[in-house]
Amino acid sequence: MAQAPAVQSPEWWRDRLYAALSRRTEKTNVFDDYYECEHPLPFLHEKARDPFRRLLRMSRANYMELVVDALVGRLEVAGFQSDVEGKADERAWQLWQDNNLDGGSQLGFLEAAIRGNAYLMVSPPEGRQADFRITPEHPTQVITEAMPGSAYKLAAALKLWMDEWTANLCCTLYLPGNIYKFDAPEPKTGGKPVWRRREVAGEEWGGKNALGEVPFGELANRPRMLKPGASELRSVTGIQDRINKTIADRMMTQEFAAFPQKWVTGMEIPVDENGQDIEPFDVAVNKILIAEENGAKFGQFAAADLSGYLKGKEADVHDIAAITSTPPHYLLGSMVNLSAEALKAAEAGLIHKIYQRRRFLEEGLEQTMRLAGIASSQARIVWKSPEWRTEGELVDALVKMSTLGVPREVLWERWGATPQEIERWRLLNESALQRAMAGDLAAEYGPKPGIGPEAEPADL
Structure with missing residues (x-):
């Protein structure tokens, strides 16, 4: 039996962070699926699922994407502003533009809203690179851990990815003093990787960390004091499932009961040569029904009423709007003679949520710029107004x-x-x-x- 690595050794940090990243990824994959409209199919009895699978797939109406996009669409950095003499704000904006962070920051905000966290990685200048490089990092590939008692000072970080050229799982461990690189053959499903040192030509294994700090800024979405960031969808995936179920029931009703069913009495039903009943009529829009029997009577049942399904779906959409502070007309797609004051009141909750989310995202952005040599006192982040x-x-x-x-x-x-x-x-x-x-x-x-x-x- 292999001996456990010493506490706070590179191998100990690697295993600890890899396990934490795997657990978090498994949990947040659910929210990513909901955003991408990969919802679980509505419940039906096992024997009925295959015949109705086509209808079930058609029943998914993706309100989760609207909830996230309503928030992220108004999170936009406009520039930097300095209260001291110098050109720190100009340098900060130039660094922002050189690293394509107009789009890169939006990618980070989007993943943070879906999964709860995202990251910006800072790499020091090297080779022909004259300035710091800042890249958005996906929360399934990066995880950090803070120092005990200090939420803003990082003790370690792990970056994980699959090398498509070698089919190896690779990871890099960042500590304040050193950087350690590992790789492993892709583990089987449910298996743990067998790590080994990853040697890079021209680099010393466990080389010095040029920044002297863990080089990541965390973009956290609505964190709490003792909990990390959380997805915007955490409280409403169940309501999305209810909506899908309601739509599925409505579609099955439409399929089999939305058209009036006809009936006839007082006539003899024909049979075939085997004595089996034959359907007496071929019903169509351009045909009429005729019976030779004098006592034959025709009629039809009332079509199924779909209004209950529509009202149930609308009620669930209103629940999503209330819980996520998303204006109802964003989700319902209906605006009837709304005044400017009414629109402003409808968006008040969303605007408040945006200002609240920006406070914590700004902490990660400021940490990122500080790692790149720009203090927040020299270049304060300026956001575009979320109000229309x-x-x-x-x-x-x-x-x-x-x-x-x-x-x-x-x-x-x-x-x-x-x-x-x-x-x-x-x-x-x-x-x-x-x-x-x-x-x-x-x-x-x-x-x-x-x-x-x-x-x-x-x-x-």
């Missing part, structure tokens, strides 16, 4: 604020301009002012018509 207002409302509010002496830069920021746009507009204003002043001075002190050595001789 009409242009008339916004301009009217800004004009009123300007009468109170609010600086133009602040008004531009409230309007939604990025820090880069504000700086450009400020320079354009200064340039226009200088040109205007130069024109005024020239008009005041420049040569006058008919005066000076270049003036034309006055008519005598």
Whole structure:
């Protein structure tokens, strides 16, 4: 029996973090499936599942994607702003752009909303790379652990991936002082990997960590004091299952009972040569039913009423809207004569949720930028406003604020301009002012018509 690795040794950290990552991935895969509309099929008796499988697959209406996208669609970093002298905010924005983090941050926010966590990895400059490299990392491939008693100081991190060239499972362990690399043949289902040292040409195994810190910023979605981030879908997957069940029942009712069923009495049913009853009528839209018997009577049963199914589904959608603070018209797709005030009230819960989620995402972004050498005091993160207002409302509010002496830069920021746009507009204003002043001075002190050595001789 192999001896357990020493506590806090590289092998101990590797096994500990790999086990934690596997457990978390298994739990959060459920939420990823719901977001991707891979819901479990609604329940039916085992004997009925195969005949109705086509209807069951058609019954999945994916409200989980709408819940997540309503939040993530309004999480957008606009730039960085500095309260001290220097160009730290410009450097931060340049670093952001060089690493394509306009899109990369959105990927991180999306995975955090679905699975509860995502990560940004910081790599120091090396080779031809002149600056830090920042990459979004998937929560099924990265996990971190904080120091005891310090939620913001990381003790270790593990990055895991499958090498498609060698078919080996690879991992890299990051400790504040060193970096250790391992690989293993792909384990069988349910088996544990048999790790070995992964040697890389030109690198020393267990080489020094150039940053001196664990190089990850965590994007956590609604964490708690003693619990990590949680999925936005955690409380509503059961309601999604109810909706799918209601839709499945409605579709089966439509299939077999939504059309009026006809009946006839007082006529003899024909039989075939074997004595088996023959269906007497071939019913179609362009055909009529005729019976030779004098006492024959025709009629039809009422079609099944589907309104109960529709009301049940709508009630469940309202439950999702209430629990997730998603405006109901996002999910129901219906807006009937809603005023601007009513729309604003309907979105109030979503706006509050966005501001709340941003506080914790901002911690991870600031940690990432700090690892890249930019302190949050030098370059504060600026978000785009999540509130949608009409242009008339916004301009009217800004004009009123300007009468109170609010600086133009602040008004531009409230309007939604990025820090880069504000700086450009400020320079354009200064340039226009200088040109205007130069024109005024020239008009005041420049040569006058008919005066000076270049003036034309006055008519005598």
